[in-house]
Amino acid sequence: MRTDSKSDISHAQLFLRRHERMRSRVMRLAFLAAAVCLWHFLASAGVWNELLFPPPREVLQSLISGFSDGTLPAAIFASMWRLCIGYGISLAIGVPLGLLIGRIRLLDDTVGSLAVGLQSLPSICWLPMALLWFGLTEAAMQFVIIMGSLMAVTLAVRDGVRATPTFYLRAAPILGAVGWRFYRYVLLPASFPSVVTGAKLGWTFAWRSLMAAELLYVTTGIGSTLMMGRELHDMALVVASMLIIITIGLITDRFIFKLGEEFVHKRWGVG
Amino acid sequence: MANVELKNVSKVFLGQSGVVHGLTGVNLAIPAGEFLCVVGPSGCGKTTLLNVIAGFELPDQGDVLVDGARIGGPSSDRFVIFQEPALFPWLNVRQNIVFGLRMAGVDQRIQDEKAEALLKMVHLTRFASSFINELSGGMKQRVALARALAMDPAVLLMDEPFAALDAQTRDMLHEELEAVWQQTNKTIIFVTHNVREAVRLGSRVILMSGRGGSILKEYPIDLPRNRYLEDVQVVTIASKIRDELRQEAVRANEAGGTDAH
Numbered sequence: 001m002r003t004d005s006k007s008d009i010s011h012a013q014l015f016l017r018r019h020e021r022m023r024s025r026v027m028r029l030a031f032l033a034a035a036v037c038l039w040h041f042l043a044s045a046g047v048w049n050e051l052l053f054p055p056p057r058e059v060l061q062s063l064i065s066g067f068s069d070g071t072l073p074a075a076i077f078a079s080m081w082r083l084c085i086g087y088g089i090s091l092a093i094g095v096p097l098g099l100l101i102g103r104i105r106l107l108d109d110t111v112g113s114l115a116v117g118l119q120s121l122p123s124i125c126w127l128p129m130a131l132l133w134f135g136l137t138e139a140a141m142q143f144v145i146i147m148g149s150l151m152a153v154t155l156a157v158r159d160g161v162r163a164t165p166t167f168y169l170r171a172a173p174i175l176g177a178v179g180w181r182f183y184r185y186v187l188l189p190a191s192f193p194s195v196v197t198g199a200k201l202g203w204t205f206a207w208r209s210l211m212a213a214e215l216l217y218v219t220t221g222i223g224s225t226l227m228m229g230r231e232l233h234d235m236a237l238v239v240a241s242m243l244i245i246i247t248i249g250l251i252t253d254r255f256i257f258k259l260g261e262e263f264v265h266k267r268w269g270v271g
Numbered sequence: 272m273a274n275v276e277l278k279n280v281s282k283v284f285l286g287q288s289g290v291v292h293g294l295t296g297v298n299l300a301i302p303a304g305e306f307l308c309v310v311g312p313s314g315c316g317k318t319t320l321l322n323v324i325a326g327f328e329l330p331d332q333g334d335v336l337v338d339g340a341r342i343g344g345p346s347s348d349r350f351v352i353f354q355e356p357a358l359f360p361w362l363n364v365r366q367n368i369v370f371g372l373r374m375a376g377v378d379q380r381i382q383d384e385k386a387e388a389l390l391k392m393v394h395l396t397r398f399a400s401s402f403i404n405e406l407s408g409g410m411k412q413r414v415a416l417a418r419a420l421a422m423d424p425a426v427l428l429m430d431e432p433f434a435a436l437d438a439q440t441r442d443m444l445h446e447e448l449e450a451v452w453q454q455t456n457k458t459i460i461f462v463t464h465n466v467r468e469a470v471r472l473g474s475r476v477i478l479m480s481g482r483g484g485s486i487l488k489e490y491p492i493d494l495p496r497n498r499y500l501e502d503v504q505v506v507t508i509a510s511k512i513r514d515e516l517r518q519e520a521v522r523a524n525e526a527g528g529t530d531a532h
Contacts, residue, residue, distance in 0.1 A: 173345040
């Protein structure tokens with residue numbers, strides 16, 4: 001009997017949760033529709049020049065033609081590919097570096113404080129240096145992405161390592177987790193919640209740096225498409241590019257990082 | 272099985288208001304297979320004593336010997352069970368229990384066999400695949416005990432492991448721990464602030480001084496096993512120790528008190 005009533009309760013809870021999720025989905029859609037409607041009316045009211053304030057219809061047309069002639073998918077693919085490489089390098093360096101800096105005082109005093117300093121530098125400030133060192137190349141853009149996101153990843157992981165409860169650190173040696181095993185099997189998983197935070201933060205920075213980097217020169221990429229819109233006075237293309245940038249941002253946040261956060265929530269019961 | 276010996280061990284800490292004596296000239300011999308309980312007013316250095324034996328802290332003076340050999344650092348041979356179970360939330364119950372074996376590169380088949388036996392011993396077979404976050408406090412301490420036993424340490428060091436548990440759960444864990452001790456004959460050093468728990472479990476109880484961390488009195492407990500917390504003899508001895516403890520706490524207060532925390 002007890003198990004029956006228990007499962008009844010959990011069914012009810014499940015139903016309520018689904019209901020809530022459904023409701024927030026509907027609200028979100030309704031809000032979006034209202035925003036588009038408002039946009040449409042403002043544009044057709046004719047207060048502003050249509051060249052400067054395109055109606056939603058034109059933006060949609062720009063999106064459709066961009067997708068059908070293949071330029072937009074190519075731009076998105078080029079940007080994502082660039083991002084994957086630069087962000088991948090940032091993660092590959094930043095996570096181990098953060099683990100080490102969090103554990104070794106000397107490294108924190110030296111490399112750690114340098115990272116804190118560089119973190120305050122907006123990624124667009126790296127453009128001149130990237131240009132002079134690497135010229136108009138892919139490497140210059142990668143450089144900007146890496147410099148823009150590496151510090152955020154490193155510092156978030158370092159902070160997570162520092163906040164690791166002492167009892168994990170004490171349990172490790174008596175369980176035989178010493179040397180590299182300690183880093184691999186205790187410290188890395190123990191700081192996984194902050195690795196997720198760091199990865200998310202790093203992605204945001206990398207994405208913004210990429211958009212800055214693509215302003216360097218005319219190339220294939222969603223940031224470049226945006227600039228091309230400016231050059232051609234094609235406001236619809238500008239807005240279309242902005243919408244794509246927002247959409248990609250939302251998708252990564254909702255689907256990729258949500259997974260990591262849900263995992264942390266389930267295992268750690270926090271976050 | 273191993274005997275533990277402390278020879279003139281001292282340890283001081285730098286606190287906010289100067290030097291705090293964690294341990295002062297502690298001499299203590301713990302024969303192999305003894306169940307030693309340590310009680311004392313808070314801040315008397317009970318935990319420091321445990322940390323020094325575990326190797327987490329080095330004594331400023333004196334030696335800690337296990338089977339006559341000076342200890343280096345922490346080792347799986349002296350396994351610590353903390354008040355916080357210190358289990359790994361990213362691993363399930365079974366993986367937590369065999370973590371130490373995995374680190375030692377023990378054969379997978381042997382790991383599985385050991386895990387099954389230990390899960391059965393601590394009554395957690397049904398929860399082998401559960402994650403730590405899904406367990407109650409008592410279940411967590413059972414996993415911690417199983418994880419310790421997997422390493423087959425000669426000495427078990429327990430730092431108020433049952434302090435955060437409810438009374439029924441604690442009673443059950445007392446019985447389980449007593450059974451484990453009787454079966455394996457390990458040397459156990461058990462720190463607690465609960466005097467009755469100390470008398471219930473220990474074959475000897477030592478009372479530490481609230482001033483500067485030294486041993487004030489020793490009480491051999493010669494009551495037959497399996498005892499209960501409510502046994503008249505347990506209660507009688509416990510109240511004797513508690514009177515002494517209370518007086519000591521007052522004396523420590525008057526002397527200005529030293530708080531190691």
